[in-house]
Amino acid sequence: MKKIIGVLIVIGLFGSGCVKRAPSPGITDSEILIGNVQDLSGPMKELGAIIPNGSNMYFEYINDQGGVHGRSIKMLIEDHQYNPQKAVVAIKKLIEKDQVFCMFQVIGTSPCEAIRPILAETGTPLIAPATNSGTMSDLTKQAGDLIFHTDTGYDRQAEILVDHIMEKNSDAKIGLVYQDDDYGQNVLLGISRAESKYGVTVQKESYQRGAVDFKGQTMNLLKGGLTDVIIAGIVREPVVIMKTAEAMNFKPNFYGTGPTIDARVGKMAGSAGEGFTATNWSYMWNSDYPGPKLYRDLCEKYDIPQPYIGLYHYYGFATAMVLVEGLNRAGKNLTRNSLIKGLESFNEWESGTFPPITYNRNDHAGVDKVQLVQMQNGEQVVISDWLE
Amino acid sequence: MKDRYDHENIYWIPILIIFVFLLPLILKGISFSYKYYLFVLNLAGIYIILNVGLDLLSGFTGLVSLGHAAFLAVGAYTSAIMVDQLGVPFSLSLILSPVIVGLFGFIIGFPALRISGMYLGLTTMGFGFIVKRIIISFRDWTQGSAGLEVSSPVLFGYTIKSDLDNYYLIYTFVIVAIIIGRRIATSKIGRSFMAIRDSEQAAEASGINLSQYKMLAFFISGLFAGFAGVLFAHTSSFISTDHFDILLSIYFIIMVLVGGASSIYGAVLGSLFIVLLDNLFVPLIEDQIQLLFNTQAGDIQSLIFGLIMFLFIIFQPMGLYGMWLKMRIYWKLFPFNPRQRFT
Numbered sequence: 001m002k003k004i005i006g007v008l009i010v011i012g013l014f015g016s017g018c019v020k021r022a023p024s025p026g027i028t029d030s031e032i033l034i035g036n037v038q039d040l041s042g043p044m045k046e047l048g049a050i051i052p053n054g055s056n057m058y059f060e061y062i063n064d065q066g067g068v069h070g071r072s073i074k075m076l077i078e079d080h081q082y083n084p085q086k087a088v089v090a091i092k093k094l095i096e097k098d099q100v101f102c103m104f105q106v107i108g109t110s111p112c113e114a115i116r117p118i119l120a121e122t123g124t125p126l127i128a129p130a131t132n133s134g135t136m137s138d139l140t141k142q143a144g145d146l147i148f149h150t151d152t153g154y155d156r157q158a159e160i161l162v163d164h165i166m167e168k169n170s171d172a173k174i175g176l177v178y179q180d181d182d183y184g185q186n187v188l189l190g191i192s193r194a195e196s197k198y199g200v201t202v203q204k205e206s207y208q209r210g211a212v213d214f215k216g217q218t219m220n221l222l223k224g225g226l227t228d229v230i231i232a233g234i235v236r237e238p239v240v241i242m243k244t245a246e247a248m249n250f251k252p253n254f255y256g257t258g259p260t261i262d263a264r265v266g267k268m269a270g271s272a273g274e275g276f277t278a279t280n281w282s283y284m285w286n287s288d289y290p291g292p293k294l295y296r297d298l299c300e301k302y303d304i305p306q307p308y309i310g311l312y313h314y315y316g317f318a319t320a321m322v323l324v325e326g327l328n329r330a331g332k333n334l335t336r337n338s339l340i341k342g343l344e345s346f347n348e349w350e351s352g353t354f355p356p357i358t359y360n361r362n363d364h365a366g367v368d369k370v371q372l373v374q375m376q377n378g379e380q381v382v383i384s385d386w387l388e
Numbered sequence: 389m390k391d392r393y394d395h396e397n398i399y400w401i402p403i404l405i406i407f408v409f410l411l412p413l414i415l416k417g418i419s420f421s422y423k424y425y426l427f428v429l430n431l432a433g434i435y436i437i438l439n440v441g442l443d444l445l446s447g448f449t450g451l452v453s454l455g456h457a458a459f460l461a462v463g464a465y466t467s468a469i470m471v472d473q474l475g476v477p478f479s480l481s482l483i484l485s486p487v488i489v490g491l492f493g494f495i496i497g498f499p500a501l502r503i504s505g506m507y508l509g510l511t512t513m514g515f516g517f518i519v520k521r522i523i524i525s526f527r528d529w530t531q532g533s534a535g536l537e538v539s540s541p542v543l544f545g546y547t548i549k550s551d552l553d554n555y556y557l558i559y560t561f562v563i564v565a566i567i568i569g570r571r572i573a574t575s576k577i578g579r580s581f582m583a584i585r586d587s588e589q590a591a592e593a594s595g596i597n598l599s600q601y602k603m604l605a606f607f608i609s610g611l612f613a614g615f616a617g618v619l620f621a622h623t624s625s626f627i628s629t630d631h632f633d634i635l636l637s638i639y640f641i642i643m644v645l646v647g648g649a650s651s652i653y654g655a656v657l658g659s660l661f662i663v664l665l666d667n668l669f670v671p672l673i674e675d676q677i678q679l680l681f682n683t684q685a686g687d688i689q690s691l692i693f694g695l696i697m698f699l700f701i702i703f704q705p706m707g708l709y710g711m712w713l714k715m716r717i718y719w720k721l722f723p724f725n726p727r728q729r730f731t
Binding site: 040041079082083084085088089092093095096097098099109110113114116117135142180181182184185186 | 532
């Protein structure tokens, strides 16, 4: 008797493992389950709360209208504390345990790089990774065909900034303060291309992620007698650098890469931040384009707390539009392959939030241009057309 | 003559080993998300190997190290470079890389001859920062802070790729590491380590060469960490300096303390407990709390983790292994057990 029970248990255990799974996980008749990995308790936790909130606002709007082909969108969010190892564990949980359909908006370059093997192994697409790193749209890298980037690469942004500076003043002496990590590496790539193009040498100063004191770097910039300084930081770094420079009576023109576009930079820097120019890869959230208008209406409709409203929240909203359009184009019979095909059919698609986006089999870069936004009298003002 | 292991009940060990090898099949049977559980177990396995070495250094010899994430990093990068850029076979790298990390440990051991306690902890922590800078500056080899893609392990012509393959690879070495760790702990070397921890003067008076044994402790600990590093690099497929931050070193020390310092089984239990707690149980509790209160996921996760650690260290200072020993003695003496001894 015991033997029979034992055999039955073993058959039961192994048999349950042989149950056939649905061809595309995360899809039911009424729901699409997607996964998101954010930094909820690490150095970028502020953004980790704001960005997905913007996406959820748009998903709620779509769900209220009946969803995508009758399916509502549900997003699960995990925390990686900006640690690639934790990102890998989190994405493994989302894909293998929670059975999400696709990944959306994983924040940070090194976490995104670390999850490539899992994306490739499971064939899970990653839409709109929340990093400007140009490596995300490199189709030759592992899982490159599964990643759809939306933002202009840091390298391109840096090149465009140097172009702008040299156009204004061909004798400019340029400096760069960069975060000594993968973000900074990508900026350096663009800077080195610009150096060869103009035959100039950019003075480079690095800092560690999370640094709060920039006196040393600012002093070195001052000694270099620079006219223009590019800051490849996030929010705190440009504020502290500009304030420190002001205290040293050092007044070059300050520029920043994409992440410094946050309106808080100019506001917190006060008079030191006046004239600060940053690159932006989407229409300004407070402009009159249809995307930003819809954004502001939805913020009001869904009662979004005031501190959330701004660039990063808008970014979450704008990238959600890209995903929803892809899901729409994938059709009623949604699979991971049909989503990829749907996204690759974008041809100068105008979302109203980003400049027109084109994806195809050989190009997953999304937006490849920026406009320059300058702090003028405490307000952000667009000062250029789209620069490529 | 009676062997030193004769007093131990070791019959359960083969059963445990069989269980370890059957576990993936059981998991596969009961859960469709078994790959996730295997992945978490693989991570725990790598940490077990490292923590057995860390326990020999910190638990047995009393030399605090807050730089073991750096040892892991050196092992991982050494193997990645040797295998992918110099064409050394993985099987050879499994031997060479740990030795190189062991030699690193040997160098770090020098300051330990003069300093101890918190100061040694700080020195080893400094080593962690230095390693990070070195990795970033050797860009041609390491790709700097952008991270390095690493190939899958190839053993006897077979490429180990899936989580299941990785599990068997890692846990084979986990068992080997535990056996070696136990052998060292109960050997003359292990007893010398403990003598140094309990009283350096007494150990020296008994004829133990302090500098030799302290350096040896660092070397052995480096070997284990290097081994863990090799497995970490090749089973993760991608490594970067962000993987090996100071918090990871602190996690390792917590694992050893929670498991019960100066016990190899303690290091095993501690590693399993912390990794499973962090990746499986805390998220479950967190989901329940989030249903009740409108909180942010990340904050509550750290809070629960911190709280459990806090309560554990206050109420179970001897760690999980100590807890197990107490339980065993309690049942052995039952019903003649004085209440105060076990509370």
